[in-house]
Amino acid sequence: MSRRSKVEELDTRIDALRAKIKDSEDLKVQEAVFDNHTLMDLYSLASRGIIDALGGSISTGKEANIFRALSAGRPVALKIYRISTSNFKAMQDYLHGDPRFGSIKGSKRSIVSAWTKKEFRNLKRAEEVGIRVPHPIAMRDNILVMELVTIDDDPAPPLKEVRLNREDAERVYEKLCQYISLLYNQAGLVHADLSEFNILYDGEPIIIDMGQSVTLDHPMAQKFLGRDIDNVVRYFQKNYGIGSRDEIISAIKSDAKAKGPAR
Ligand SMILES: Nc1ncnc2c1ncn2[C@@H]1O[C@H](COP(=O)(O)OP(=O)(O)O)[C@@H](O)[C@H]1O
Ligand SMILES: [Mg+2]
Structure with missing residues (x-):
């Protein structure tokens, strides 16, 4: 698939997801996940060939949504931290003591990005010492791409x-x-x-x-x-x-x- 059609495909999927979500109760939460910046990040991941297609929702948590997606034809999980509903105070408390991040200040977005990077690095470090975790594939801002752990194609x-x-x-x-x-x-x-x-x-x-x-x-x-x-x-x-x-x-x-x- 060409880059352009990948991005178009992603667009259609996001629209379809939004339409499906329209009548559900957690509309607010779901709208919060696809803000413009996050959409741009998804397009960027698509144009870099990291995401080929977006699939359905797996989980809506307190701070992040998990979606299925395809990466190089393989099923992956996208964890998208919602900027608007994240608990920054708590995130900062966890980031502060970490020498890898020091004192992260600034916008909510930069705190959530640091958080996402922290999750990516933690998964990598755990994997390196032989712990089974979803293999981390890529990250961009508030989006983490990782292996989807499945049984018979289901999460x-x-x-x-x-x-x-x-x-x-x-x-x-x-x-x-x-x-x-x-x-x-x-x-x-x-x-x-x-x-x-x-x-x-x-x-x-x-x-x-x-x-x-x-x-x-x-x-x-x-x-x-x-x-x-x-x-x-x-x-x-x-x-x-x-x-x-x-x-x-x-x-x-x-x-x-x-x-x-x-x-
Ligand atoms: N890599 C993955 N493969 C399969 N399912 C996943 C994966 N990551 C998350 N999930 C599903 O999504 C849920 C929420 O993911 P989690 O990372 O725990 O986020 P939260 O911060 O919302 O708890 C998990 O309980 C699990 O059911
Ligand atoms: Mg959890």
Whole structure:
């Protein structure tokens, strides 16, 4: 497809999405996502060949919309942070302690861009140390393009919606313990919103939603780590009667020792 027709195709899809959304309740939220600037970014991603076509909506969250799209013929997820309804104060609190971003000031748009870049980099860093995350493909301003995690062509469900058998539950729990430790010890990050909502399952757990993940120098890093561990243990205890906070903490400590003194 030529560049021009790609952009036209995208235009048609966006119009169709808008028409579909017209009668739905969350009209305001949806209108907020396709502001002019975001449309320009989508066109730019299309003309660079990063997006071939836009598909349906997967999720409308508090701050971001997730859409299906195609990239080089492959299914991808577009996470579009809405500029108008983002919680800047909270975003700034998470950005401030991060040496990669320092004190980001300025427009709402630049804060949301920094946030999107932070999610992109966090996913990359997690992937580099062997954690399964959606492969991050590209970003531009408030738009993140990543691999779409699927089962039979549908987006994979979050762990919250899956019922595992005992054996799988143990396997997934072990993997998540490993991931928490790898993230902390090897990537130097704490997820900071880890729960059954932000773990997808396609037979294996996949960690998502890393915009708020912080480096270890963030003043709240240890507190966030404790909260992540508690969420995972609470979920596995409630549903499968397995898991222990102390077990995860001692695994993190012994992995830290094996790694040697902090860099
Ligand atoms: N890469 C992806 N592949 C498949 N589904 C995804 C992907 N990213 C997000 N989703 C779906 O969209 C939902 C919201 O995405 P998330 O990144 O958690 O944003 P939010 O900040 O709104 O929670 C997820 O719970 C998941 O169901
Ligand atoms: Mg989420």
